[in-house]
Amino acid sequence: xxxxxxxxxxxxxxxxxxxxxxxxxxxxxxxxxxxxxxxxxxxxxxxxxxxxxxxxxxxxxxxxxxxxxxxxxxxxxxxxxxxxxxxxxxxxxxxxxxxxxxxxxxxxxxxxxxxxxxxxxxxxxx
Numbered sequence: 685x686x687x688x689x690x691x692x693x694x695x696x697x698x699x700x701x702x703x704x705x706x707x708x709x710x711x712x713x714x715x716x717x718x719x720x721x722x723x724x725x726x727x728x729x730x731x732x733x734x735x736x737x738x739x740x741x742x743x744x745x746x747x748x749x750x751x752x753x754x755x756x757x758x759x760x761x762x763x764x765x766x767x768x769x770x771x772x773x774x775x776x777x778x779x780x781x782x783x784x785x786x787x788x789x790x791x792x793x794x795x796x797x798x799x800x801x802x803x804x805x806x807x808x809x810x
């Protein structure tokens with residue numbers, strides 16, 4: 685079982701930056717590919733970014749590529765999402781998710797993630 689806790693959300697002006705963190709419980713963190721997803725009001729949850737177990741492979745949605753960076757520190761059981769050049773359309777609840785231990789790819793498909801955090805609100809004002 686993996687429990688995930690996100691932090692770092694908040695209110696920021698357009699063009700600003702935020703860094704989200706997600707800390708996992710359990711001893712298998714380095715065996716879990718990790719992802720970030722987001723859900724805006726009235727919209728479906730969408731993929732943002734994902735990272736492989738070692739951190740060597742990353743995957744981004746086209747809408748955030750070049751602005752967001754996903755990284756992980758396996759010694760700290762933590763995955764990060766650095767968000768730069770934020771836009772009002774980035775406003776959403778951001779969720780951290782973990783694939784089952786032993787999977788390899790940083791998938792963009794939410795149904796391939798078994799564990800989810802409670803979410804953290806990011807609001808970007810224009």
